[in-house]
Amino acid sequence: MIYLDNAATTFPKAPRTLERALERYRDLGVSPGRGSHDLALRAGDAVDEVRSAVAAFFGAPEPERVAFGANATDALNTAILGLLRPGDHAVATRLEHNSVLRPLHHLTQAGVIAWDAAPFDERGIVTPDAVEALLRPETRLVVMTHASNVLGTVQPVAEVARRCAARGIPVVVDAAQSAGQVPIDMAAMGIAALAFTGHKSLYGPPGIGGLVVMPSLEVATTRFGGTGVDSASLVHTQAYPLRLEAGTLNLLGVLGLGEGLAFVRAQGVEALHAREVALLTRLRDGLAAIDGVTVYRADGDLAGRVGVLACNVAGIDPEDVGAILDGDFDIAVRVGVHCAPLVHRDLGTIERGSVRFSLGAFSTEADVDAAVAAMRAIAGG
Ligand SMILES: Cc1ncc(COP(=O)(O)O)c(C=O)c1O
Numbered sequence: 001m002i003y004l005d006n007a008a009t010t011f012p013k014a015p016r017t018l019e020r021a022l023e024r025y026r027d028l029g030v031s032p033g034r035g036s037h038d039l040a041l042r043a044g045d046a047v048d049e050v051r052s053a054v055a056a057f058f059g060a061p062e063p064e065r066v067a068f069g070a071n072a073t074d075a076l077n078t079a080i081l082g083l084l085r086p087g088d089h090a091v092a093t094r095l096e097h098n099s100v101l102r103p104l105h106h107l108t109q110a111g112v113i114a115w116d117a118a119p120f121d122e123r124g125i126v127t128p129d130a131v132e133a134l135l136r137p138e139t140r141l142v143v144m145t146h147a148s149n150v151l152g153t154v155q156p157v158a159e160v161a162r163r164c165a166a167r168g169i170p171v172v173v174d175a176a177q178s179a180g181q182v183p184i185d186m187a188a189m190g191i192a193a194l195a196f197t198g199h200k201s202l203y204g205p206p207g208i209g210g211l212v213v214m215p216s217l218e219v220a221t222t223r224f225g226g227t228g229v230d231s232a233s234l235v236h237t238q239a240y241p242l243r244l245e246a247g248t249l250n251l252l253g254v255l256g257l258g259e260g261l262a263f264v265r266a267q268g269v270e271a272l273h274a275r276e277v278a279l280l281t282r283l284r285d286g287l288a289a290i291d292g293v294t295v296y297r298a299d300g301d302l303a304g305r306v307g308v309l310a311c312n313v314a315g316i317d318p319e320d321v322g323a324i325l326d327g328d329f330d331i332a333v334r335v336g337v338h339c340a341p342l343v344h345r346d347l348g349t350i351e352r353g354s355v356r357f358s359l360g361a362f363s364t365e366a367d368v369d370a371a372v373a374a375m376r377a378i379a380g381g
Contacts, residue, residue, distance in 0.1 A: 002331045002367045006360030007149050007177060007308050007338075009199045009206060014361070017259035018205060025252045032251055033242075034228040043251060050258035051241070057261060058175075058194055059185030060212045067244035068210040068254060072176035073099035075195035075211035078244055079172045080104060080143060082219035088140040090115040093126040094342040095148040095155070100174055101342065104143075117342060118144075124153035124297035128160045135167060142171045146178035150343045150356065151297045152280070152308030154182055161190030170217050176200060180264045181273055181306045192217045198253060201272075201306075203361070204260030208253030211244060219244060267361065276307035276359050279368050283357060286372030287311055292379040296347055296354065307359030310338075310347075313379045318355045321378055325355075329374040333357050 003011050024046065032043035048063065055063040069075050080103040084090060092100050094117045107113045118130040131142060142164050147154045161171040170192030175184060179194075180201030186194055194212045198204030213219055225246035227237040237243060264272065284298045292314040298305075313321050322335035336353040337344050344350040357371060 002329075002370055004357045004359065004363065004367065004371055005332045005334050006363070007200065007306075007356065007358030008334050010201060010203055010360045012362060013205070013260065014203050014263035017203060017263055018256055021205070021252060021256040021259045024255050028255075029251060031228075031248050034226075034248070046258075047249060047251065047254050050254050050261070053258060053261050054196075054210065054212065057184075057265070058179070058196070058212050059187045059189075060194075060214060061187065062215055062240070065213040065215065065240045066210055067213065067241040068208065068249055069245070070207055070250070071199070071209040072174060072195045072197035073209075075197075075209050076100055076143070076172075076174055077103050078211050078222060079193050079195060079219055080107070080141070081222040082244070083141050083170070083172070083217075084113050085140070086112050087138060088113045089136050089138045090141040090143060091118060091131055091134045091139055092116075092142075093118045093120065093131070093144045093155070094346055095120055095124075095126060095145050095151070095153075096143075096340065096342065097145060097149055097174065097176065098339040098341070099176070100143055100145070120148075120151075120153070120343075120346065122297070123299075124148060124151035126155050128156055128163055131160050132163050135164070135169065139167075139169055142169055143174070144171070145174040145176070146184070147175075147182065147306040147308075148340070148343065149177045149308060150310050150338050150340050150354070152177075152302075152305045152358075153297065154178060154304050154306060157191060158189035161192070165190055177306050177308065180269060181276065182304070183269050183273075186212065186214060193219065198257040198260060201264070201360070202257060202260045203263050204257035205253055208250050208257045213240065213244075221246075272361055275361075276363075277302055277305060279359050279363055279365065280305060280307045280309060282365060283309055283359070283368045283371065286368065287375055290372070290376050290379050293375060296349075307363070308356065309358070310354040310356045311375075312349065312354050313375065316378065318352050321355045321375075324378055325371075325374055329370070331371055331374055333371075
């Protein structure tokens with residue numbers, strides 16, 4: 001089977017990472033930070049080790065400001081709901097995933113905020129000018145994806161952040177698709193908070209992710225509960241990370257994330273990225289040469305992109321293309337709207353979506369060539 005759905009979740013994971021996490025969990029599997037017995041303290045230390053690794057990986061100065069949660073969706077909800085107040089205005093982009101769009105829409109429907117979405121251009125890029133044009137005196141947040149999960153384009157978040165900093169507006173970045181694929185240095189890029197997920201290009205298991213918050217930003221608590229600290233008080237603990245972590249942590253997930261991160265660091269983000277861009281270029285060249293196949297926003301040099309490519313075959317429903325790829329060629333891809341409806345509205349593909357190929361660290365030239373050959377056969381009828 002050829003797996004080209006790595007933007008949904010990477011598969012397979014790196015050898016032995018999940019096994020190592022499970023072995024550690026067998027030894028340490030109590031509730032970290034709850035209780036003062038030796039094992040609880042060691043479990044807490046293991047979690048803090050991963051916090052430190054995550055902070056270092058993203059160029060964030062304070063590991064305690066890495067708040068673990070379930071995934072990027074969870075972290076984006078934590079940021080958006082914790083930062084916006086009644087009367088505020090927010091700016092996002094038309095590239096966003098529903099994990100940004102839906103919290104913003106929810107707050108708008110509830111009469112709390114207003115928001116606008118900056119358009120992307122012919123290259124699939126949201127320019128800093130496009131974001132800046134939407135800023136208002138009452139704009140309190142810019143939240144944007146770092147890499148589009150449909151087009152694979154990487155956005156100029158550092159320049160957006162630089163312009164927003166001049167107006168005191170924090171930029172929160174959705175790094176679900178970029179973390180582990182392109183280098184991220186929050187301090188250097190001026191990112192105020194970053195949402196990540198463990199199961200994509202960080203090669204961890206599902207169910208773990210988090211929000212990394214810079215010291216310049218305070219995110220209000222929006223979920224309340226047990227933290228293992230100040231338990232006699234009815235007020236939720238306000239020190240980070242517990243301020244944004246309520247309830248028992250996913251220790252197995254944290255350990256798995258730590259192992260995944262170690263794999264990514266050992267390979268090197270730049271090396272992983274260079275390899276994916278080479279494969280992406282091979283895939284684009286192959287698909288673009290097929291009569292009847294339209295590839296979206298992937299002209300020219302693909303350097304700097306993540307390994308995601310969306311296309312369609314003229315006259316064939318993407319659902320059917322996906323079914324044929326799966327049934328006849330044993331190739332797994334994702335079809336449909338990919339939880340990013342505004343992208344598809346702008347591409348003119350909102351009715352049926354597209355066929356998305358996405359690469360991972362274990363994709364090969366042979367996988368890409370097989371995908372191109374399959375698409376040629378499908379387009380040729
Ligand atoms: C750009 C983007 N943001 C957010 C998410 C949500 O990630 P998760 O499902 O891990 O919460 C995804 C997942 O597909 C994504 O591609």
